[in-house]
Amino acid sequence: MIRVARRLLLLAALLVPGVAAPAPEVAVTEAGDRIARATTDKSFDDVVMEIEFAITERNYRITGRNAIGKGLRDRGYEDFPDVEVIHFCNLENAREVLLLDPDFIALMPCRITVHVADHRTVVSAILLPEQHKDPRVVAFAKRLNGEIRDILEYVVGK
Numbered sequence: 001m002i003r004v005a006r007r008l009l010l011l012a013a014l015l016v017p018g019v020a021a022p023a024p025e026v027a028v029t030e031a032g033d034r035i036a037r038a039t040t041d042k043s044f045d046d047v048v049m050e051i052e053f054a055i056t057e058r059n060y061r062i063t064g065r066n067a068i069g070k071g072l073r074d075r076g077y078e079d080f081p082d083v084e085v086i087h088f089c090n091l092e093n094a095r096e097v098l099l100l101d102p103d104f105i106a107l108m109p110c111r112i113t114v115h116v117a118d119h120r121t122v123v124s125a126i127l128l129p130e131q132h133k134d135p136r137v138v139a140f141a142k143r144l145n146g147e148i149r150d151i152l153e154y155v156v157g158k
Contacts, residue, residue, distance in 0.1 A: 037124045040156040054151040060088040083115045
């Protein structure tokens, strides 16, 4: 029920005319080009909600989450900030890569992290390696990396 309410609120926000968003700040970091990172002035909770929406709208399912910040606060670290890892997967993508290279599945599911730094919400995603002996696996990785970047752009670019 909460997810339905969140989606309705998000849809209502999308329908408000005249609200222009700043251009997204999506860039691959220098760390071996395997992390895509975006920042936004949106709240942590809003970003998490929009990630959930963007993931499911692209036919992925959330397979797990780690609310690290909340867990640490529950252990007594009262001022620990929000940090969340969201794991997601598409079974058809998993089937496709398993048929191409079963070892590549070790890199799945896809993961996006959210945390706050310098009063901005930071969204990071691990990208798949785009080097492989099989060009079909390279094409698969590039396609999924594009979808992951699309999710980041959706979240920060609205």
